[in-house]
Amino acid sequence: MTSLTTLTEEALTGASNAADEPTWLRDRRLAAYKRTLDLAWPDSRADEFWRSTPFAQRLDVEREIVVGGGSVSPASFTADLDVEVAMARIVDGALVEVTVPAAMVAQGVLVTDLSTAAAEHVELVEPALGALTSSNTEGTGSGADRTITVNDAAWTAGVFIHVPAEVELDTPIVIQVHAETGGAHLPRVLAVLGHHARASVYLEHTSGADTDALVDEVVEVIAHDAAQLDVVSFQQWGSHVDHLALQKVQAHRDSRIRHLSVTVGGRTVRFLPETDLVGPGAETRPLGVYFADEGQWFDLQPYVRHLAPHATSDVLFKGALQGNSRTVFRGNIFVDKDAVGTDTDENNKSLILTEGARADATPFLEIECSDIVAGHGSATGQIDALQLYYLTSRGIPREEALRLIVTGFFREVFGDVDLPGVEDAALTEIDERIAAADLSRFQVNDASLKDHHDE
Amino acid sequence: MSQTEIELPVSDARRNQQAVAQDLAEYKFGWSDRDDGYAFTSGRGLTAEGVAAISDRKNEPTWMRDLRLRAFQAYERRPMPNWGADLSDIHFDDIFYYVEASEKQANSWEDLPPEILETYEKLGIPQAERERLIAGVAAQYESTVLYHKVREDLEQEGVIFLDTDAGLQEHEDLFREHFATIIPPNDNKFAALNTAVWSGGSFIVIPEGVKVDIPLQAYFRINKQNMGQFERTLIIAEPGSYVHYVEGCTAPIYSSDSLHSAVVEIIVKEGARVRYTTIQNWSNNVYNLVTKRAVAEKNATMEWIDGNIGSKVTMKYPAVWLTGEGAKGEVLSVAYANDGQHQDAGAKMVHAAPYTTSNILSKSISKGTGRTSYRGLVQINDGAHHARSAVKCDALMLDDTSRTDTYPYMEIEQEDATIEHEATVSKVSDDQLFYMQSRGIDEDEATAMIVRGFIEPIARELPMEYSVELNRLIALEMEGAIG
Numbered sequence: 001m002t003s004l005t006t007l008t009e010e011a012l013t014g015a016s017n018a019a020d021e022p023t024w025l026r027d028r029r030l031a032a033y034k035r036t037l038d039l040a041w042p043d044s045r046a047d048e049f050w051r052s053t054p055f056a057q058r059l060d061v062e063r064e065i066v067v068g069g070g071s072v073s074p075a076s077f078t079a080d081l082d083v084e085v086a087m088a089r090i091v092d093g094a095l096v097e098v099t100v101p102a103a104m105v106a107q108g109v110l111v112t113d114l115s116t117a118a119a120e121h122v123e124l125v126e127p128a129l130g131a132l133t134s135s136n137t138e139g140t141g142s143g144a145d146r147t148i149t150v151n152d153a154a155w156t157a158g159v160f161i162h163v164p165a166e167v168e169l170d171t172p173i174v175i176q177v178h179a180e181t182g183g184a185h186l187p188r189v190l191a192v193l194g195h196h197a198r199a200s201v202y203l204e205h206t207s208g209a210d211t212d213a214l215v216d217e218v219v220e221v222i223a224h225d226a227a228q229l230d231v232v233s234f235q236q237w238g239s240h241v242d243h244l245a246l247q248k249v250q251a252h253r254d255s256r257i258r259h260l261s262v263t264v265g266g267r268t269v270r271f272l273p274e275t276d277l278v279g280p281g282a283e284t285r286p287l288g289v290y291f292a293d294e295g296q297w298f299d300l301q302p303y304v305r306h307l308a309p310h311a312t313s314d315v316l317f318k319g320a321l322q323g324n325s326r327t328v329f330r331g332n333i334f335v336d337k338d339a340v341g342t343d344t345d346e347n348n349k350s351l352i353l354t355e356g357a358r359a360d361a362t363p364f365l366e367i368e369c370s371d372i373v374a375g376h377g378s379a380t381g382q383i384d385a386l387q388l389y390y391l392t393s394r395g396i397p398r399e400e401a402l403r404l405i406v407t408g409f410f411r412e413v414f415g416d417v418d419l420p421g422v423e424d425a426a427l428t429e430i431d432e433r434i435a436a437a438d439l440s441r442f443q444v445n446d447a448s449l450k451d452h453h454d455e
Numbered sequence: 456m457s458q459t460e461i462e463l464p465v466s467d468a469r470r471n472q473q474a475v476a477q478d479l480a481e482y483k484f485g486w487s488d489r490d491d492g493y494a495f496t497s498g499r500g501l502t503a504e505g506v507a508a509i510s511d512r513k514n515e516p517t518w519m520r521d522l523r524l525r526a527f528q529a530y531e532r533r534p535m536p537n538w539g540a541d542l543s544d545i546h547f548d549d550i551f552y553y554v555e556a557s558e559k560q561a562n563s564w565e566d567l568p569p570e571i572l573e574t575y576e577k578l579g580i581p582q583a584e585r586e587r588l589i590a591g592v593a594a595q596y597e598s599t600v601l602y603h604k605v606r607e608d609l610e611q612e613g614v615i616f617l618d619t620d621a622g623l624q625e626h627e628d629l630f631r632e633h634f635a636t637i638i639p640p641n642d643n644k645f646a647a648l649n650t651a652v653w654s655g656g657s658f659i660v661i662p663e664g665v666k667v668d669i670p671l672q673a674y675f676r677i678n679k680q681n682m683g684q685f686e687r688t689l690i691i692a693e694p695g696s697y698v699h700y701v702e703g704c705t706a707p708i709y710s711s712d713s714l715h716s717a718v719v720e721i722i723v724k725e726g727a728r729v730r731y732t733t734i735q736n737w738s739n740n741v742y743n744l745v746t747k748r749a750v751a752e753k754n755a756t757m758e759w760i761d762g763n764i765g766s767k768v769t770m771k772y773p774a775v776w777l778t779g780e781g782a783k784g785e786v787l788s789v790a791y792a793n794d795g796q797h798q799d800a801g802a803k804m805v806h807a808a809p810y811t812t813s814n815i816l817s818k819s820i821s822k823g824t825g826r827t828s829y830r831g832l833v834q835i836n837d838g839a840h841h842a843r844s845a846v847k848c849d850a851l852m853l854d855d856t857s858r859t860d861t862y863p864y865m866e867i868e869q870e871d872a873t874i875e876h877e878a879t880v881s882k883v884s885d886d887q888l889f890y891m892q893s894r895g896i897d898e899d900e901a902t903a904m905i906v907r908g909f910i911e912p913i914a915r916e917l918p919m920e921y922s923v924e925l926n927r928l929i930a931l932e933m934e935g936a937i938g
Binding site for chain 2: 048337350352353354355356358359360361363364365367368370372374375376377379380381382443
């Protein structure tokens with residue numbers, strides 16, 4: 001079979017024909033394939049957007065592409081919710097199951113196989129698929145990055161979501177991406193929300209405990225005028241999975257986007273949640289929580305492009321680290337010269353729990369327009385001895401107090417996130433990480449105690 | 456009844472601004488001298504033979520000649536930076552890498568060749584010296600330092616203030632011990648280039664416990680078209696000493712570009728303090744690509760005060776490596792980018808020891824098609840416990856066509872570091888202008904006042920005459936800021 005480096009025109013044509021894809025889609029895959037031939041794999045010394053993840057050392061693109069699907073049925077945290085969700089399940093490179101509640105079907109909501117939709121809903125899929133991966137020439141999720149272009153050419157399992165105009169959904173659409181077989185996985189998601197539509201999409205990424213895989217994923221979302229969208233992406237991989245993700249939203253006039261990523265699993269995770277604010281008054285809130293442990297490398301790159309007036313963005317990423325781990329927050333806010341009245345804020349906070357961890361923060365701003373409000377900040381610190389002292393003085397055992405402080409640190413991110421099950425599921429993941437940790441190794445910063453002593 | 460006409464007085468500030476506008480309507484350092492009377496040039500372009508010829512011309516010891524040649528190899532090997540400003544218009548083969556204006560150094564102003572004397576008279580250097588505003592002065596014209604003077608009492612205390620070539624000749628052992636140890640020859644492409652072709656600059660040693668109360672000063676002047684100036688400065692502050700070094704830079708306006716690529720190395724030993732001030736006012740055809748780095752040992756303090764007003768492109772990130780416990784680093788940076796200028800400036804702080812603190816304050820102003828970029832690094836190494844760092848970047852945009860970027864890098868390997876970063880972007884607001892206009896201040900002057908207020912936290916750290924100069928330069932750049 002083929003790997004990401006040994007793709008051929010014949011193999012792609014064969015796979016496309018086997019999936020009964022329409023000619024336009026096959027041609028588009030081949031065009032993307034031709035673009036990959038002109039692109040080298042990223043060079044982390046030369047490519048600014050890859051500086052924060054050493055591509056050659058940490059990622060293996062020589063592995064076979066996994067196709068054909070598997071019979072594993074991974075658990076979803078949404079199973080415990082008393083709401084009926086739509087569910088699409090990608091296992092080992094194939095879409096193996098799609099369930100859509102009757103109520104959603106009745107409202108005209110589509111959750112379906114992307115290859116099929118490309119033939120049956122040409123008018124919806126053709127203008128949207130790949131529109132965001134090739135639209136910009138500069139930046140992270142660009143058509144000039146071979147890891148993204150290769151997904152354009154060779155994605156093996158795709159989900160298409162369409163929420164028609166003015167349809168408001170109260171229950172989430174869940175996409176599970178599961179890797180059981182080792183190799184390269186190429187999932188693809190395209191979601192289109194009509195004007196005034198409202199929906200939430202959960203992505204759950206899981207794997208077998210020993211699965212050694214590279215998952216190269218592209219999610220594109222187009223939110224038309226005044227649509228409201230929540231995307232929640234859980235990275236719960238086993239410890240031998242590398243994940244490259246571009247999750248990019250195009251936000252039209254007055255749309256409201258919230259994107260929450262919860263990254264706890266995986267070996268190397270390079271995660272690009274991006275928003276192009278293309279319509280006046282659009283709003284985006286990229287949120288992130290992450291907890292990195294021994295051997296993990298998380299490179300989180302929220303990117304917001306203000307391309308229209310009076311749009312708002314508010315980035316908040318909070319992470320904790322322990323063991324020999326590394327996190328990189330590389331945020332970027334670009335404000336175009338026409339984006340008057342932009343209001344933007346970008347923040348990153350890291351809590352380093354034990355020795356050996358390293359947290360890098362690069363909250364960038366690129367501003368071509370003066371009539372705006374922009375701020376950003378970042379802070380790195382550790383558990384505050386004063387808080388710990390207070391809690392233990394109230395009779396709370398030290399270990400419990402440490403857990404409360406770390407959980408409390410993350411709660412800020414969830415603020416008004418009222419999506420069913422999300423906060424609990426995220427905090428459960430973090431609790432599990434803390435429970436597994438040796439709390440006696442947690443470092444406590446006594447600066448606040450000293451400051452008080454001085455006064 | 457006769458009516459008395461009352462003539463309202465023009466405010467002082469207004470009058471000052473008019474004077475400044477008339478006085479400085481042109482880049483006032485933009486004249487050029489004849490450029491055919493040179494004692495020696497290495498010709499255009501650069502080869503290993505050219506590098507060796509510079510060393511031979513200077514009668515240097517073999518180790519320096521070898522170091523230059525090694526650095527030249529590193530220069531050829533190292534890639535151009537693929538980030539930051541656009542450097543694609545630098546034509547390395549057109550540049551004169553070494554140009555000697557006069558055969559020997561003068562001992563007094565009167566001994567300088569008349570045309571060069573005139574240049575420095577215009578720049579006001581002898582006046583400053585006569586008025587005893589400075590403790591020592593150096594003047595570099597093209598590649599060589601033509602005049603050097605240090606106050607006698609300082610000389611008696613053992614203060615060494617020489618041009619760098621003389622430093623090598625007169626204090627070879629001390630020189631060799633420190634040269635290129637802070638910035639190795641292969642540090643980056645432009646540091647390698649400088650190490651290969653360096654000429655001039657200052658060599659300063661402040662003995663233990665000596666505090667130099669008023670600044671040492673250097674002026675750098677590029678005159679020749681397509682000139683590359685590569686001065687090299689090495690400052691060694693022995694334990695408990697203090698010095699403030701100030702440099703100023705100017706060049707004529709030519710249609711083709713010049714290159715200024717300096718390297719500055721500073722060693723601040725235990726308990727010593729060094730302050731290094733630059734008001735860079737190169738003409739708008741100079742690429743200013745400078746590597747500046749200091750090492751601060753135990754309880755030492757290093758302060759960079761960096762004003763970038765001129766040049767076409769500046770890429771400059773003064774660095775402090777905090778290698779001793781309790782060391783302190785500070786960068787105060789002002790940048791002003793007008794039409795066609797890109798000021799890509801910032802700071803680097805590397806915390807390599809416990810209880811180290813650093814502070815970066817950056818103020819940038821952009822106008823027209825100008826672009827300012829703050830680019831900075833705060834790195835906390837493993838083991839540098841109780842490190843603290845605060846970074847604050849403020850950008851002011853004077854119109855809707857300029858651009859400002861903030862690229863802060865924070866790399867934290869130590870769990871108990873306290874790191875803060877803040878940035879703001881603002882413009883001169885209609886509210887502010889309305890308020891001031893309602894008080895009878897016109898729009899131009901109100902804008903100028905807002906800008907002065909914006910840079911005040913840095914201007915007040917400068918010696919008085921430099922503070923005045925900074926304000927004058929910015930006033931000049933501000934001309935016509937409001938439609």
